[in-house]
Amino acid sequence: MSFDIALSGIQAINEQLDSTSQNIANAGTYGYKASRANFSAMIAGGQPVGTNIGSITQDIAKSGGILNTGRALDVSINGRGFFITKTPSGVSQYTRVGIFDTAKDGTLVDSEGRAVQGFPIKPPATALGALGNITIPTGQIPAVPSGKLAFTANMSADWTTPTVAWGTTAVTPAAPADPLSFNSSQSSTVYDTLGTSHTLTQYFSATATPGQVQVNYVLDGTDTGTTVMLNFAPGTGQLVDIGGTAVPPAIFTATLPGSAPAPTTGATINPLAIDYTGSTFFAGKATVSTNLADGYASGVYSHTEIAADGSIQAKYSNNQTQTVGMLAIATFPDEQALTSVDNTSWEASTASGTPLAGVPGDGLAGNLNTTSLEQSNVDITSELVGMMTSQRNYQANSKVIQTESTMLQSLMQAI
Numbered sequence: 001m002s003f004d005i006a007l008s009g010i011q012a013i014n015e016q017l018d019s020t021s022q023n024i025a026n027a028g029t030y031g032y033k034a035s036r037a038n039f040s041a042m043i044a045g046g047q048p049v050g051t052n053i054g055s056i057t058q059d060i061a062k063s064g065g066i067l068n069t070g071r072a073l074d075v076s077i078n079g080r081g082f083f084i085t086k087t088p089s090g091v092s093q094y095t096r097v098g099i100f101d102t103a104k105d106g107t108l109v110d111s112e113g114r115a116v117q118g119f120p121i122k123p124p125a126t127a128l129g130a131l132g133n134i135t136i137p138t139g140q141i142p143a144v145p146s147g148k149l150a151f152t153a154n155m156s157a158d159w160t161t162p163t164v165a166w167g168t169t170a171v172t173p174a175a176p177a178d179p180l181s182f183n184s185s186q187s188s189t190v191y192d193t194l195g196t197s198h199t200l201t202q203y204f205s206a207t208a209t210p211g212q213v214q215v216n217y218v219l220d221g222t223d224t225g226t227t228v229m230l231n232f233a234p235g236t237g238q239l240v241d242i243g244g245t246a247v248p249p250a251i252f253t254a255t256l257p258g259s260a261p262a263p264t265t266g267a268t269i270n271p272l273a274i275d276y277t278g279s280t281f282f283a284g285k286a287t288v289s290t291n292l293a294d295g296y297a298s299g300v301y302s303h304t305e306i307a308a309d310g311s312i313q314a315k316y317s318n319n320q321t322q323t324v325g326m327l328a329i330a331t332f333p334d335e336q337a338l339t340s341v342d343n344t345s346w347e348a349s350t351a352s353g354t355p356l357a358g359v360p361g362d363g364l365a366g367n368l369n370t371t372s373l374e375q376s377n378v379d380i381t382s383e384l385v386g387m388m389t390s391q392r393n394y395q396a397n398s399k400v401i402q403t404e405s406t407m408l409q410s411l412m413q414a415i
Contacts, residue, residue: 015053023378031097031344032376033058064377072305073100076374079366081329085114095345108134123322134325138301143195145270146295152278155213156286159183159206173221194267195297210234228254232281252276310360329365330355
């Protein structure tokens with residue numbers, strides 16, 4: 001009987017050593033969760049007859065360290081939850097390894113080639129779609145014509161009325177504006193319907209009326225013929241109206257008419273609303289704090305990044321960014337009951353409960369660490385100490401077998 005008991009101990013220790021070896025071998029595997037062999041007593045007829053490995057469990061709830069990789073598509077979870085992936089056969093699997101990339105068809109995939117699940121967003125909309133694959137638009141995005149220009153400046157109260165009236169001579173690319181016909185000028189870049197950039201120059205001139213500034217507009221070197229009067233309150237320097245027209249409080253917008261279609265391309269420049277809100281008329285140097293038009297030229301896909309809030313952002317050569325999706329994080333009522341697929345992936349089970357998919361930081365889902373990966377949660381020191389303990393147990397069981405063999409040999413000699 002003692003021989004069988006000792007033999008069962010050796011067999012169980014061998015299985016424990018397999019688990020320990022697996023942990024040590026995967027100490028450098030991203031997202032790996034350490035496994036543990038759990039001993040249980042073998043009972044026969046109400047009496048213990050040895051031991052065996054009753055189960056092998058993984059410490060899924062314990063997080064590993066965070067390693068900064070600097071890679072834009074590496075991401076780790078700080079807290080509970082799993083990334084959701086889908087195999088080519090449509091099976092949902094869950095992992096803590098956030099090594100992502102873009103497949104040749106634009107689908108966001110993980111290092112195993114599984115489709116990463118999230119909530120798609122179709123620009124320019126911002127609403128989240130249903131949970132599914134995230135597809136990165138890797139082609140060319142169309143141009144967007146300018147329609148608004150935010151312009152905030154201080155028109156100097158020290159300006160004097162120009163000695164030459166604007167429009168005395170026609171302003172053309174061959175004949176620029178007379179420097180004596182304005183006090184200051186500022187240029188902005190605007191885009192037509194095909195994404196071609198154009199230069200809009202504003203010429204500011206103080207008038208004989210106190211607190212009034214005349215603005216003339218020149219597009220690509222040619223006077224547009226549009227004139228706007230900015231009226232500032234004498235004594236306070238605050239903008240009160242444009243062209244004497246009553247406007248809603250704190251909203252001061254002038255609209256520049258659009259252009260006719262170009263003969264060769266058919267492109268047009270849309271009417272441009274210029275917002276002068278916040279502009280002032282104080283003494284001192286004329287300054288500009290805001291000069292930004294919307295719209296942009298067409299752009300070619302450059303790369304993809306994942307933001308800290310889980311948004312998946314496609315970058316383009318025209319410096320534009322489009323949010324095309326949001327990573328999904330799954331949480332479980334009992335994540336320890338997940339069924340292991342391999343060392344770093346799991347599937348839902350009846351015991352684990354139904355997964356709840358949400359965005360990072362929502363509910364029980366942890367937040368994200370960008371450009372970083374979760375390391376293995378294996379404690380090498382504990383594993384080596386456990387290995388030494390297993391070695392002593394192995395030697396003790398071997399000694400039992402050796403002693404049993406010696407006793408049997410003595411008994412046979414005595415007979």
